[in-house]
Amino acid sequence: MRMYIYDTYKRATDLGIYMVEHNSTVRSTARHFGISKSTVHKDVTQRLKQLDPALYAEVSIVLEQNKNERHIRGGQATRLKYKKEKC
Structure with missing residues (x-):
């Protein structure tokens, strides 16, 4: 154990x-580590908070940045999808 x-x-x-x-x-x-998104999220938000608070603070900044940019990434993906279908 x-x-x-x-x-x-x-x-x-x-x-x-x-x-x-x-x-x-x-x-x-x-994708890089070959594990599920749920496992990654749980590891970096819950387990890391107890293990290494300094690293957790850095990771939370990256997660917050990704959260703030997700609507932009989604819009770009949709734009590319319909651009490919048009051609």
Whole structure:
């Protein structure tokens, strides 16, 4: 059981570091590590808060930035979708 807990905490830390270094979204981080979005989100919002508050603060800035930009990204994706269909 101890090994599982250690692996979970190491994973949470690795995910946080990756998100900060690459200014990455939860979805792209999940794709990179080969795990679900739900796991990434839980690790960086709940587990990381207890493990490494300093890293959690940096990750929360990235998450907030992504949240503020999501409507723009969605609009760009829709624009590209209909642009491809038109051609």
